[in-house]
Structure formats: structure tokens, C-alpha cells
Amino acid sequence: MMTPLCDSTYGPPALVLPAPADADVLIVCEHASNHIPVCLDGLGLEAEVLQSHVAWDPGALGVAQHLATVFAAPIVRGEISRLVYDCNRPPEAGDAIPAQSEIYNIPGNVNLTPEQRQQRIDLVYKPFYAVLAGEIAARQRSLRVMVTVHSFTPVYRGQRRDVEIGILHGDDAIFAEAMMETQPIGSPYLTLMNEPYSATDGVAHTLDLHGATNDLPSVMLEIRNDLITTGMKQSQMAxxxxxxxxxxxxxxxxRL
Structure with missing residues (x-):
């Protein structure tokens, strides 16, 4: 499949759900959407694949929205599928525009020219970065923590994952460690630090670029997506x- 350069924009790569100016929590959901710009022709994928976890984080946005309601917090949410460009990866990362995701080949991401890759960076990554950076800059006096919300599949490459909630950190581990130290007594969820991913898997880009470099404590929440399949479950989890x-x-x- 030959993926053309688009002659129009992809649409907004990020949406900010507003909140009071003195909000002390910032919610980020990079993989909130499975939207593929029309000009990319679905990246050559079947609808079933585009609905699966490889294209987005099912349930994560619902949890993020409920958290935002509780904290009166802003959300910065991604509006384009991570298969087009994963905004939790830097441009130099090989999986920022994956040619394969888990068991699926992504035809529309194969053999991209430098110009095609740069267009994805310019139309998705850079604007998302600017929106998130601007939100942090505008709220630097009040923000105490940035929380990024993700979900993960219960079965990965045929292997069952027992972990149900992952608490992940990048260069700054303070808030993640505080969460591990304050786990709910009697929680029914198996919770582990830096599982099922960790910074060594390249997942701490947002935490480090927008958190650590701004002296803004941060944490990534990974929730197994079979636990948040409905609005009620998402609300309860949040x-x-x-x-x-x-x-x-x-x-x-x-300390914060």
C-alpha cells in the first residue's frame, strides 16, 4: 500500500477539556482516540483492527473524564490514533509510527518516505506537544501532579497478564512511589510498579518531557482494559x- 502525502490537515491532534485556572491535577490521555484521517484510507486495515487495542486505549478516556470531574482537572486528550503517530513517543523512536503492532502489520506505515514521516510529526506530534506544553505553562503555579491514563490488553501475544493496574514512572519516581505506598487497603486489584510496561519500553516520554523537565511530578496509570469496558466500570475505577x-x-x- 502506498500512503500518499495528505493535501489537507488531519484535523486537531489534541483536545483540551477546560477546568478552573487553579486546578492542581492535570490529566493526559494520549491514546484516547482510534481516529484515522480520511486521507490515510484506514492505513489499509480492517475495521476490526481499528477497533482493537492496537489503535487506541479502550476505556482510558472514560476513566480520564471521570477523574477530571472529581478533581475539576483539565484533560489533554489525543484525537488521532496512535497508529498514525504515537504521541507518547519521540520522533526518533521506531515505534512512533509502527509498521507492525503486536500481531498486526500496518500496511499504511510501511516504507514511508522521510517526507511522509515528517508530515505525521508536523501534523500530530508537534501540535500535541504544543497543546500539552501550553497547558502546563499556563498552570505552572497551581499544578501539583500530571496523571496520564492508559489501558492495556489482558492477553498480549498469547500470554495472559495477571497484573490489573500498573503504576509507572519515568525519571521522577516520587509520585509513583507515593501511590504504591498508599494503595487502598483490601484492594481487589493486583497492582504492580512498572508493569506491564516500564520506561525501558519507551513509554515514559510524556512523563519525562512534560513532567520531569518542568519539575512537575507525574505518574502513568495503566489499567487492564477488561476492567473498564462500560461507563459504570470506568466511573467506579476512576x-x-x-x-x-x-x-x-x-x-x-x-515534597511537591
Whole structure:
């Protein structure tokens, strides 16, 4: 499949859901959408693949929205599928525009020219970066933590994953460690640090670029997507996480 250069924009790569100016929590959901710009012809994929976890993080946006409601927090959400460009990866990363994702070949990402890759960077990554950076800059006096919300598949390459919630960090581990130290007593969820991914897998780009470099504590929440398949489950998960995040904020008082 030959993927053409698009002669128009892809549409907005990021959307900010507004909040009060003094919000102290910022929610980020990079993989909120499975939208493929029309000019990319679905990247040559079947609709089934575009609905699967390889194209986005199912359930993550619902959790993020409920968290934002509890904290009166802004959300910066991705509006284009990570198969077009993964905004949690830098341009030099090979999987920023994956030619294969898990078991699926992505025809529209194969043999891209430098110009085609640069167009994805210019129309997706750079604007997303600018929106998130601008939100942090505008709120630098009030923000205490950035929380990125993701989901992951229960079965990966045929292997069952037992972990249900992952608490991930990049260069700055303070808030992730505080969350691990304040886990809900009697929680039914198997929660592990830096599982099922970690910074060594390249997943800490947003945390490090927008968190650590701005002295803004951050954490990535990875939720197994079979736990958040409905609006009710997403709300329940978000309520549990919100209480947990608040405990971690309290524990970190004087350090953040």
C-alpha cells in the first residue's frame, strides 16, 4: 500500500477539556482516540483492527473524564490514533509510527518516505506537544501532579497478564512511589510498579518531557482494559483512583 502525502490537515491532534485556572491535577490521555484521517484510507486495515487495542486505549478516556470531574482537572486528550503517530513517543523512536503492532502489520506505515514521516510529526506530534506544553505553562503555579491514563490488553501475544493496574514512572519516581505506598487497603486489584510496561519500553516520554523537565511530578496509570469496558466500570475505577491519588498527594505534601 502506498500512503500518499495528505493535501489537507488531519484535523486537531489534541483536545483540551477546560477546568478552573487553579486546578492542581492535570490529566493526559494520549491514546484516547482510534481516529484515522480520511486521507490515510484506514492505513489499509480492517475495521476490526481499528477497533482493537492496537489503535487506541479502550476505556482510558472514560476513566480520564471521570477523574477530571472529581478533581475539576483539565484533560489533554489525543484525537488521532496512535497508529498514525504515537504521541507518547519521540520522533526518533521506531515505534512512533509502527509498521507492525503486536500481531498486526500496518500496511499504511510501511516504507514511508522521510517526507511522509515528517508530515505525521508536523501534523500530530508537534501540535500535541504544543497543546500539552501550553497547558502546563499556563498552570505552572497551581499544578501539583500530571496523571496520564492508559489501558492495556489482558492477553498480549498469547500470554495472559495477571497484573490489573500498573503504576509507572519515568525519571521522577516520587509520585509513583507515593501511590504504591498508599494503595487502598483490601484492594481487589493486583497492582504492580512498572508493569506491564516500564520506561525501558519507551513509554515514559510524556512523563519525562512534560513532567520531569518542568519539575512537575507525574505518574502513568495503566489499567487492564477488561476492567473498564462500560461507563459504570470506568466511573467506579476512576472514583477508586481519585481517592488513591488524593492520598498520594497528601503523603507528598511538602515534597511537591
Amino acid at each position: 472514583n477508586m483512583l481519585a481517592t488513591w491519588i488524593q492520598r498520594a498527594l497528601t503523603k507528598c505534601e511538602g
